[in-house]
Amino acid sequence: MKKSIKYAGIAAATLLAVAPVAAPVVSSSTQNTVQAATTDTDANTSAMNDFAGQYKDYTIASGTDLSKTALVFGKAQSLTAFQTAFSSFVKYPLQNAAGAAATLAGTGDKAAAATVDVSAVTSNGTKVNSADELNGYLKDDTTKAVTITATFNYKTTDGATATPITKTFTLTKAAVEQATALKSAAISYDKNINVEYGTSAADYKLVDSSNLSVKDNEGNELVGNGDDEINPSISQQFYTSYNDAYNAANGSTTTVKGVDVSTFDQPNTTYYQVITGSFTPDSAFATLLTNHATTPANYGLTVNGATPTGSYTDPTSFQTASQKDGDTVTGKIFTVIRSITVGSKEAADWTTEDVDGVVTTKSDSAYYTLKNDDNDTITNRALAKNTAWKTNAVRTNSNGDKQYRVATGEWIDANDVTFSDGSSSSEGAYTDEQALNGKVTLDGPSSFIYMLYNDNGEAVSNRALAGDSAWYTDKKATNADGVTVYHVATGEWVQAGSGVNYVAY
Numbered sequence: 004m005k006k007s008i009k010y011a012g013i014a015a016a017t018l019l020a021v022a023p024v025a026a027p028v029v030s031s032s033t034q035n036t037v038q039a040a041t042t043d044t045d046a047n048t049s050a051m052n053d054f055a056g057q058y059k060d061y062t063i064a065s066g067t068d069l070s071k072t073a074l075v076f077g078k079a080q081s082l083t084a085f086q087t088a089f090s091s092f093v094k095y096p097l098q099n100a101a102g103a104a105a106t107l108a109g110t111g112d113k114a115a116a117a118t119v120d121v122s123a124v125t126s127n128g129t130k131v132n133s134a135d136e137l138n139g140y141l142k143d144d145t146t147k148a149v150t151i152t153a154t155f156n157y158k159t160t161d162g163a164t165a166t167p168i169t170k171t172f173t174l175t176k177a178a179v180e181q182a183t184a185l186k187s188a189a190i191s192y193d194k195n196i197n198v199e200y201g202t203s204a205a206d207y208k209l210v211d212s213s214n215l216s217v218k219d220n221e222g223n224e225l226v227g228n229g230d231d232e233i234n235p236s237i238s239q240q241f242y243t244s245y246n247d248a249y250n251a252a253n254g255s256t257t258t259v260k261g262v263d264v265s266t267f268d269q270p271n272t273t274y275y276q277v278i279t280g281s282f283t284p285d286s287a288f289a290t291l292l293t294n295h296a297t298t299p300a301n302y303g304l305t306v307n308g309a310t311p312t313g314s315y316t317d318p319t320s321f322q323t324a325s326q327k328d329g330d331t332v333t334g335k336i337f338t339v340i341r342s343i344t345v346g347s348k349e350a351a352d353w354t355t356e357d358v359d360g361v362v363t364t365k366s367d368s369a370y371y372t373l374k375n376d377d378n379d380t381i382t383n384r385a386l387a388k389n390t391a392w393k394t395n396a397v398r399t400n401s402n403g404d405k406q407y408r409v410a411t412g413e414w415i416d417a418n419d420v421t422f423s424d425g426s427s428s429s430e431g432a433y434t435d436e437q438a439l440n441g442k443v444t445l446d447g448p449s450s451f452i453y454m455l456y457n458d459n460g461e462a463v464s465n466r467a468l469a470g471d472s473a474w475y476t477d478k479k480a481t482n483a484d485g486v487t488v489y490h491v492a493t494g495e496w497v498q499a500g501s502g503v504n505y506v507a508y
Contacts (some may be wrong), residue, residue, distance in 0.1 A: 045159040047107060051117065054082075054103050055155050055170040061092045065177040069138035075121065076132055082107055082117040085153065092174060107157055117157035123149050141176035148175040185291040187220040187303030190321070192278060194307055196343045200351035204264045207343060210235050213278045215339075217288070220303075225288055226280065233280045233288060239263065241274040245340065248275035249315060252322050252338035267345040274343045281326070281336045289335050292323060306339060347377045353398040361462060362407045362420035363391040366501065370451055371419040376412050386415060387451045387470070389500045393462045394422070433460065433480035433488065433496075439507070440477065443489045446502035447471035453503065455495045456488060468497060476505070 044052075063069070073088040086104045090096070097103055107117040123131035126147040131137050137149055155168040192215045196207070206212055215235045217225040226233045240261030242248040251259045264274065282288050295302040304311065306319030313322065320340035325332045364371050370385040378400075386392065386409070396408040397417070406414035407422065445453050451470030455463040460482050468474065474491040479499075482488050487499035497503060 045161075045165070047157055047160050048165055050103055050107055051155055051157050051165075051168055053097060054100065054107065055153070055168050057093045057096055057100060058089065058151075058153065058170055058172045059093075060173040061175070063092070063141070063174060063176045067176070069141065070135045072134050074134040074137060076123045076137075077121075077130075079118045079120050079156075082119055082155070082157075085119040085121065089151075089153075092172075117155060120154040120156070122152045124152075125149055137174075141174070148173045150174075185219050185287050186301075187305075188225070188288065188291055189216075189218050189308075190280075190304075190306045190319075190337075190339070191216045191218075192307065192339055192341060194320075194339075194341050196341065197346060198267050198343055199346050200267065200270045200348050202267045202345075204241070204267055207276070208237060208239050210237050213237055213341065215278055215280060217280065219287075232286060233282045236279045236281065238277040238279075241276050241343070243272075243274065245275050245320075245342075246315065248277055248340045249320065249322075252277045252279075252320075252340060254324065267343070270345055270347050270351075272345045274345070276341050276343060278339050278341060279336050280338075281334055284325075284332050284335055292335075292337075350377045352400045353378075354400070355396050355398040358394060358397050358407070358422075358424075360394055360422055360424040361391050362394050362409065362415065362422050364388050364415075364420050368419075369501075371415060373409070374406060374414045374416070376414075378414075381413060383450055384413065384452070385450055386419075387453060387502055390452070390454045390498075391462055392420075392454060393464050397422075433458070433482055436478055436480040438478050439489075439505075441475075441505055441507040442473050443476050443491060443497060444473045444504045444506060445470050445497075446504070451502065453497055455491075455497060456482070457496075458494050463495060466495070470502070479505075 072091070073084070075084070075088065082104045083101075086100060090100070093100070104117075123137060125131060125140060126149075131140065131149055140149065150171055150173050152169065152171045155170065157165050157168075159165050192213050198207070213235065215226055217233050219225060226235055238251075238261070240251070241264045242251060242259070242261050247259050247261070251261065262274075267274075291302060291304070295304045306321045309318045311317055311319040311321035321337060322339075323335065323337045326334040326336060364386050366388045368388060370387050372385050373381040375381055392409040392415075394407040394409055397405065398408070398414065399405050405417035407417060407420060408414050445451070445468055447470040449469050449471040453468040453470070455466050455468060457463055468491070474489075474497070476489040476491055478490045480488055480490070480496070482498070488496040489499065489503070489505060491497050499505070
């Protein structure tokens with residue numbers, strides 16, 4: 004999901020926070036005057052350099068309340084007090100920073116007697132006087148960062164006042180990522196699935212088998228897109244009725260019995276399964292659901308293209324609920340229900356292969372019957388004799404029966420047709436085109452189907468002419484096989500032959 008961030012921060016500060024230092028940098032700036040250590044450096048000087056070196060540019064978490072810290076600006080303070088106040092901003096701490104602070108701040112003739120003068124200025128150079136001011140400044144999304152200058156005063160091991168070590172580092176507060184307000188969401192999933200008899204149920208217990216998607220009004224996918232977005236899960240139980248699945252999804256007190264299916268071995272049976280999407284109570288999607296419930300005219304929500312109603316007859320089966328730990332809402336979920344329908348044993352007996360070609364019905368009968376996926380005869384459709392049909396699959400069963408698919412869920416027996424892979428089909432430009440003024444009448448019954456062909460002689464896959472109909476024609480032509488074709492619509496022709504009759508006006 005896209006986020007719109009009103010506060011950009013300082014790019015340079017961020018880079019400094021993560022970029023490793025490859026080599027010492029010589030600069031004319033006097034802001035950082037951490038002394039370079041040598042082999043004969045005083046022990047206190049070396050220790051103070053290490054201590055000051057802990058503090059780097061740092062990005063504070065967006066929810067941090069700096070007003071509750073012990074940060075002090077504008078006056079000298081003990082090294083221990085400074086360490087306590089600023090320890091949360093140490094990116095690379097010393098192994099024993101507190102011990103080092105105590106040693107450097109110790110008392111005695113040769114003690115370091117270390118103190119720190121701390122000041123802070125905004126990116127505009129305005130002085131910051133307190134932790135409250137710092138907190139208020141960094142809370143403003145339009146601000147950038149605050150530069151802290153710490154001057155470490157200490158003594159060498161022989162009690163002499165050492166040259167102060169000055170360290171500067173930048174505190175930047177991470178911007179609060181502000182989600183683009185959701186105006187609508189479209190939930191989609193595979194609501195109805197058909198499986199073959201004997202299919203393993205393992206694949207249908209996997210989250211990805213649901214194809215669950217939730218897209219916002221900008222087309223961004225919300226499922227699995229970050230911890231604060233929607234995380235899908237799927238029930239390992241199946242239910243034999245829609246109402247049982249519905250009650251299970253709603254946490255009904257009614258005893259709901261699910262079945263643990265390992266193989267879909269009950270033919271012609273429909274199972275129901277619950278799919279869940281979980282999200283945090285303060286997520287943008289949760290806000291959308293609240294807004295949609297109160298002002299549905301301004302906020303859209305669809306499930307597989309339909310607006311949910313939340314009833315047993317709901318076409319989307321969409322439900323919502325809260326997850327609680329006692330009285331505390333820890334999360335929210337929505338649930339949808341899908342059906343899985345197991346096919347017949349007969350349908351599962353077929354082995355299907357892809358083909359690309361044309362089948363032409365024979366002429367022994369006036370028409371040829373079709374079979375459905377279960378090999379049952381289709382009573383309201385048939386193919387007329389001497390008609391060609393595009394086919395994309397052929398199937399064979401254990402008895403050796405062979406059928407070609409000529410439409411979705413419709414097959415014709417291989418003994419009723421001749422198959423061509425297209426190498427000798429009638430495709431090609433028409434010849435001997437002649438003008439006509441008449442009509443083509445097609446013999447019945449109306450369940451007969453007469454194929455159409457385009458201007459290249461190719462079968463049209465999504466349109467055909469019904470029997471007992473008549474069509475105006477303005478010309479005829481001859482295809483590559485020498486068969487007469489009549490022009491009955493723009494770019495569409497019907498072949499002359501049995502049942503196709505031309506009458507001149």
